[in-house]
Amino acid sequence: MALGRGPALCLLVVMEMCAGGPPRRASCPYPPSQWCSSLQVALQCQVQKQCMELSATRQRRPPxxxxxxxxxxxxxxxxxxxxxxxxxxxxxxxxxxxxxxxxxxxxxxxxxxxxxxxxxxxxxxxxxxxxxxxxxxxxxxxxxxxxxxxxxxxxxxxxxxxxxxxxxxxxxxxxxxxxxxxxxxxxxxxxxxxxxxxxxxxxxxxxxxxxxxxxxxxxxxxxxxxxxxxxYKGGKPPACTGAPVRLDRSLC
The missing domain is CATH 3.40.30.10 (Glutaredoxin)
Incomplete structure (x- = not known):
């Protein structure tokens, strides 16, 4: 069975929410690593907007x-x-x-x-x-x-x-x-x-x-x-290149 991609996006979702986005509801039973793993999970955890926005910014190349x-x-x-x-x-x-x-x-x-x-x-x-x-x-x-x-x-x-x-x-x-x-x-x-x-x-x-x-x-x-x-034929992820990643410095 092919396993979906997405948890890496969730780190960015968590950072954005800490910087002032909507809080996760208590009804969400999933850990943050799975918030963007599927539309159903994103809807239940109320982060669908953030997941869709972050997914749209990714380069579309075959994995x-x-x-x-x-x-x-x-x-x-x-x-x-x-x-x-x-x-x-x-x-x-x-x-x-x-x-x-x-x-x-x-x-x-x-x-x-x-x-x-x-x-x-x-x-x-x-x-x-x-x-x-x-x-x-x-x-x-x-x-x-x-x-x-x-x-x-x-x-x-x-x-x-x-x-x-x-x-x-x-x-x-x-x-x-x-x-x-x-x-x-x-x-x-x-x-x-x-x-x-x-x-x-x-x-x-x-x-x-x-x-x-x-x-x-x-x-x-x-x-x-x-x-x-x-x-991978697309733009190399920062983990591959060793390039520094600038994180949001906002405090929760």
Whole structure:
């Protein structure tokens, strides 16, 4: 599932509101990083005007499409997701379109009670399916939730508090139903088809703009941040150039 862009804009929204804009209402359950993640969230938090104005000032160039194919309990996958992918997305999300595919080296079985076999055991099958359901249900908050889970010592135990922290409107029961039911299996089979289409097969594997090239993969594993900066064809974000950013010095 492709994850939307927008939280970087919210820093500017917060600054503008502190400088005298309308306050956020108590009915908004989302953290500031998600205020511009969707029109629904912006309306609920009453910052739609600021989000639209800030979005209109952005240069319209195609973002770099990054897709990560991974296993939820694979040490290499977890290291890449928590130490490279999430920090890069945090800084460059306005020029990235991110897709996560939690399946990896899972195998489909002709078994109604245990339809999948995972490299790191049954716990990985469960966490792969749970992350697939979170991607389906949580929308723009998905990456923050999955990063929260992957950075924890016990992924499955961390899932519920991570969901409640970053997607407070999403009912945990919906995640459980998806993971235990047929919808989770459908999502896993979709991810299986996408993962099998990779040539050559490798996990974790990163594609850029739909292309799979080994030399680019090597660069991604070395420094994903610098690679995304190089691949983006529009005006480089300040994080890429190291240019100083002048912040509003108004006091709240």
């Amino acid at each position: 770099v499409a990054v897709a990560l194919y991974y296993d939820s309990l694979c040490p290499g996958s977890r290291l890449f997701l928590t130490q490279q992918l999430f920090p890069t997305w945090t800084l460059l999300q306005d020029v990235m379109e991110l897709t996560l595919v939690p399946y990896g080296n899972t195998q489909e079985l002709q078994n109604a009670t245990a339809p999948f076999s995972c490299q790191h055991g049954e716990a990985e099958c469960q966490s792969n399916m749970m992350e697939a359901c979170i991607l389906h249900l949580a929308g723009p908050a998905s990456l923050q939730i999955i990063h929260c889970m992957e950075a924890a010592a016990h992924i499955l135990q961390a899932a519920r508090p991570c969901v409640e922290l970053y997607a407070p409107v999403l009912r945990w029961a919906a995640v459980e139903v998806c993971t235990a039911g047929g919808r989770g299996g459908q999502l896993m089979r979709t991810h299986a088809a996408r993962t099998r289409a990779l040539k050559p097969p490798h996990v974790p594997w990163v594609t850029f703009n739909g292309e799979l090239r080994e030399e680019v993969q090597d660069r991604a594993l070395g420094s994903l941040f610098h690679l995304v900066c190089d691949l």
